[in-house]
Amino acid sequence: MSGPVMDPRIAPPFPDAALPILQNTQLRKNVAHATDVIQAKRNRLVAEKQDWQELRTSGAAIRAHVLANLASYLEEFEKNCTAAGGVVHWAKDAAEARQIILGILREEKASEVIKIKTMTSAEIQLNPELEKAGIAAIETDLAELILQLGEDEGSHIVVPALHVNRQQVREVFARRMGLPELPDDPEALTAAARAYLRKKFLSVPTAISGANFLIAETGSVAIVESEGNGRMCLTLPQTLIALAGIEKVLPRFGDLEVLLQVLARSATGERLNPYNSLWSGVVPGDGPQRFHVVLLDNGRSEILGRKVERQTLQCIRCAACLNTCPVYRQTGGHAYGSPYAGPIGAILTPQLEHMRHGQSLPYASSLCGACYEVCPVKINIPEVLIDLRAKVVDQERAETKRWFDPMYVGMKAANFAFASAARFRFAQRFGRFGLRFFTDKDGWVRKLPNLGARWTLSRDLPGMPDQTFRQWWAERETGRGKEAR
Amino acid sequence: MTRSSRQTILDAVRAATSSDIDQYEAIPRGYVRVGALDQQGRVQLMTERLHEYGAEVVESAPADLPHIVVRQLQHSGTHHFVVPAGIPQEWMGTGITWLVDQNLSHDEIERCGGVVTAASAGVADSGTIVLHHGPAEGRRVISLLPDFHLCVLRAFQIVETLPEYFARFIEPPRLATYISGPSATADIEMTRIKGVHGPRFLSVIIVRDDA
Numbered sequence: 001m002s003g004p005v006m007d008p009r010i011a012p013p014f015p016d017a018a019l020p021i022l023q024n025t026q027l028r029k030n031v032a033h034a035t036d037v038i039q040a041k042r043n044r045l046v047a048e049k050q051d052w053q054e055l056r057t058s059g060a061a062i063r064a065h066v067l068a069n070l071a072s073y074l075e076e077f078e079k080n081c082t083a084a085g086g087v088v089h090w091a092k093d094a095a096e097a098r099q100i101i102l103g104i105l106r107e108e109k110a111s112e113v114i115k116i117k118t119m120t121s122a123e124i125q126l127n128p129e130l131e132k133a134g135i136a137a138i139e140t141d142l143a144e145l146i147l148q149l150g151e152d153e154g155s156h157i158v159v160p161a162l163h164v165n166r167q168q169v170r171e172v173f174a175r176r177m178g179l180p181e182l183p184d185d186p187e188a189l190t191a192a193a194r195a196y197l198r199k200k201f202l203s204v205p206t207a208i209s210g211a212n213f214l215i216a217e218t219g220s221v222a223i224v225e226s227e228g229n230g231r232m233c234l235t236l237p238q239t240l241i242a243l244a245g246i247e248k249v250l251p252r253f254g255d256l257e258v259l260l261q262v263l264a265r266s267a268t269g270e271r272l273n274p275y276n277s278l279w280s281g282v283v284p285g286d287g288p289q290r291f292h293v294v295l296l297d298n299g300r301s302e303i304l305g306r307k308v309e310r311q312t313l314q315c316i317r318c319a320a321c322l323n324t325c326p327v328y329r330q331t332g333g334h335a336y337g338s339p340y341a342g343p344i345g346a347i348l349t350p351q352l353e354h355m356r357h358g359q360s361l362p363y364a365s366s367l368c369g370a371c372y373e374v375c376p377v378k379i380n381i382p383e384v385l386i387d388l389r390a391k392v393v394d395q396e397r398a399e400t401k402r403w404f405d406p407m408y409v410g411m412k413a414a415n416f417a418f419a420s421a422a423r424f425r426f427a428q429r430f431g432r433f434g435l436r437f438f439t440d441k442d443g444w445v446r447k448l449p450n451l452g453a454r455w456t457l458s459r460d461l462p463g464m465p466d467q468t469f470r471q472w473w474a475e476r477e478t479g480r481g482k483e484a485r
Numbered sequence: 486m487t488r489s490s491r492q493t494i495l496d497a498v499r500a501a502t503s504s505d506i507d508q509y510e511a512i513p514r515g516y517v518r519v520g521a522l523d524q525q526g527r528v529q530l531m532t533e534r535l536h537e538y539g540a541e542v543v544e545s546a547p548a549d550l551p552h553i554v555v556r557q558l559q560h561s562g563t564h565h566f567v568v569p570a571g572i573p574q575e576w577m578g579t580g581i582t583w584l585v586d587q588n589l590s591h592d593e594i595e596r597c598g599g600v601v602t603a604a605s606a607g608v609a610d611s612g613t614i615v616l617h618h619g620p621a622e623g624r625r626v627i628s629l630l631p632d633f634h635l636c637v638l639r640a641f642q643i644v645e646t647l648p649e650y651f652a653r654f655i656e657p658p659r660l661a662t663y664i665s666g667p668s669a670t671a672d673i674e675m676t677r678i679k680g681v682h683g684p685r686f687l688s689v690i691i692v693r694d695d696a
Contacts, residue, residue, distance in 0.1 A: 050517065054513075058514055061512045062512055069505065070502060074498070090490045096490060142681060146672070166676075186673040190680075194680070194681055215657070217657065220657070228681055231629050231682070235625045235626050257650075260647065271665065273665065274665050274666050274667065275662065275664060283660055286626075287625055302501070305500065
């Protein structure tokens with residue numbers, strides 16, 4: 001079996017990728033269990049927080065304020081980080097970010113690099129590039145390690161290996177770490193990972209991290225985590241490279257009082273993450289003595305210019321929208337064909353791809369609004385989804401082959417019929433006549449041909465009533481109408 | 486090349502946001518900033534939260550501290566302890582092998598079973614120990630590699646809410662580590678396992694203020 005494709009430029013459309021996954025009952029069981037557990041913890045801790053809505057309001061306002069003033073905050077961050085001994089690089093796109101990182105690693109003569117889980121590195125497809133250059137990237141987050149050793153792909157922003165169960169982890173670790181006797185209880189598996197990585201932490205002199213927040217006021221970087229692998233990578237190596245999207249800035253140190261609280265509760269259902277680390281540039285005698293920050297645009301400045309879509313960049317990557325999404329909960333993350341899955345992935349991925357790839361993703365939603373309700377920074381995801389759907393339709397409208405698309409032709413026909421009362425009445429009569437051939441004796445339609453089969457594949461349709469509402473209304477006026485059902 | 490990318494990005498960002506006027510001061514701050522508990526309540530809440538994380542907590546009068554430090558360390562089951570250079574001399578009682586961190590190598594620190602540090606603050610609401618890595622808190626590495634961390638926290642250092650901590654440190658620290666319970670993961674089937682990479686055992690002494 002070939003692995004999931006997580007590059008939006010070559011991934012199949014969402015419905016095609018989702019179908020085989022829906023048949024994988026083990027994976028669905030794993031995803032359902034994990035999302036249930038996180039949601040229960042998250043809901044309990046949000047319920048205890050009396051000022052939750054006020055925190056959300058402030059979180060959203062801080063993030064929106066940053067985006068509205070992004071250029072000056074980026075310059076302030078750059079100035080303060082540089083003054084503290086850091087080196088700031090700017091990358092327009094993924095390719096440039098990879099080149100910058102490779103350049104630094106070559107200068108360091110690095111043959112190995114330890115990594116903290118970073119979504120941005122997956123976004124720019126860094127690991128394959130490192131491999132090509134002969135540099136071994138060692139993932140140190142437990143979930144990322146499971147995926148890396150198992151040659152699998154992440155399916156969740158916060159807990160990327162949630163689709164894998166303990167037997168599967170055991171199999172991977174036993175095989176790749178050479179531990180045939182390893183039992184499958186999580187405690188033993190975690191201990192195996194600890195022992196495996198400890199040697200790496202103490203010997204590999206170069207690390208790559210992401211960034212949860214960049215503080216403009218101080219030029220510092222904040223990373224939140226649970227395991228301590230982050231602290232290891234931030235403390236032990238001689239050289240550290242942090243890769244961050246340009247939207248990750250916060251104005252002041254004190255703004256963390258809002259964002260740390262909402263992030264921990266939303267992401268893992270904790271009051272605060274076990275470990276939060278904050279550092280400014282290079283601190284003599286403590287930690288890496290060479291520090292680089294790579295600021296990545298890769299489509300973000302374009303998103304910033306769109307009124308409805310800008311809020312996409314408020315995201316702090318807590319993944320609460322994934323856990324609550326009725327679509328994600330059925331398919332897991334691989335169907336999205338991008339490192340960013342779930343509702344936030346459905347709006348972020350096609351935009352990062354300049355609307356050239358991932359066009360099926362804005363449709364991977366029932367628009368129920370659960371994602372908006374849990375979002376700690378109040379991103380109105382359904383609003384953005386609808387706007388992006390409109391953009392996808394506009395694209396399709398511009399193509400000549402549209403006249404061969406039954407959906408397009410059907411919509412055109414509907415538009416024609418709905419535009420005049422007479423044509424609408426005629427269409428109704430025609431439809432009632434036509435549907436009669438497919439209506440069962442009990443009044444239900446169970447099997448339609450062509451496009452209609454997409455509906456009846458999973459749902460029955462009530463047959464047309466004998467008269468339309470307008471007919472019934474007209475007859476009622478004259479006293480001859482039947483009582484409404 | 487990089488220089489031009491910088492300009493390209495900043496120009497694009499400026500063009501996308503040119504019509505925005507948005508004041509930092511106008512950001513609404515309706516959330517709870519100051520807690521309602523007195524000091525005894527804060528100590529109690531801090532203790533509860535630390536217990537929830539599986540940390541060990543004892544209280545101490547200022548005069549008893551040296552004795553209690555030694556007692557807690559003897560209970561830990563390890564014998565070699567690393568300490569930051571700026572730790573008060575009187576904490577380092579007899580019967581323990583002390584290793585003062587004066588640029589120790591990672592391997593030397595790794596061989597220690599435990600570490601003793603002071604702290605900069607405690608946040609009761611989340612049971613958080615805050616280290617700013619000053620002289621008595623030590624370099625980040627010494628509170629990371631050993632498996633046992635004994636942290637001495639003064640009662641007056643404990644605030645109730647996270648915003649109270651930020652109000653107390655208007656001057657941002659150069660380095661900070663916020664510890665809310667021992668190293669943990671839930672990556673395998675959401676089963677919480679303590680002790681992945683950081684210290685597996687956290688022990689806290691809360692020192693009552695001088696009367």
